[in-house]
Amino acid sequence: MKIAVAGGTGAVGRHVVEAAQAAGHEPLVLTRSTGVDITTGAGLADALRGADAVIDVANTTTMSAKASTRFFEAATGHLLAAEREAGVGHHVTLSIIGAVDAPESYYAGKAAQERLVMTRPDGWSVLRASQFHEFVPQILSTTRIGPLQLAPKIRMQPVSAAEVAAELVAIAEAGPSGLVADLAGPREEDFADLSRRYLAAVKTPRRVLSVPFPGAYGRALRNGTLLPRQGARLGRQTFTEWLAATTRVV
16 A cells, blocks of 8 residues: 555654555655745645545644644645545544543644544544653653743553554555554553653653643643543554654663
């Protein structure tokens, strides 16, 4: 299969490309460097000709609901239109568990993305996953205040990005499946505890202060909205295992 990957150079996209190659497929990374821009649609239809499926793991780092919605609506809309023009029969989207239940801040964009994909009459699959293990250092990089490390109160069940990537490729292989069962990590974790363990592992001693984020977004983070529901599938790699592998590489 020829599988186009939107966001193929990102944190999960790199794993998708590797998983596709390992499964014997031909991955096509959609990037601006090759004249393709999913935010404007430039070059998309031509790039997608001959592709059997598109896996969309493109992302934005904004926490603004408006900016997130603009990004995901534009990128998804352009991808879907280009797929129709190029004759691509399967669109696979990675979403987040709980985003449609708490469409606030960044999750507003993911909820909008799901709505757009699901308006396509057929030929789509959506996988909702929990936060990746890499979510911890990503958040910590933005929440330091002097000697203090702020850790938002979050109930989460982190999952391996590589395992999510392998599942996305398997979904592409299986053909359009609609909304598939959620995929989460093997157990619930407390973000502040994960933060302390991560900082200790990378030898960055810092006092961690657990604080609640305000508003509806903060409530969703701490009240279990982002945890998997009954029937979800659970990944294998724990945060402890990921941390050991990551710090060994570093």
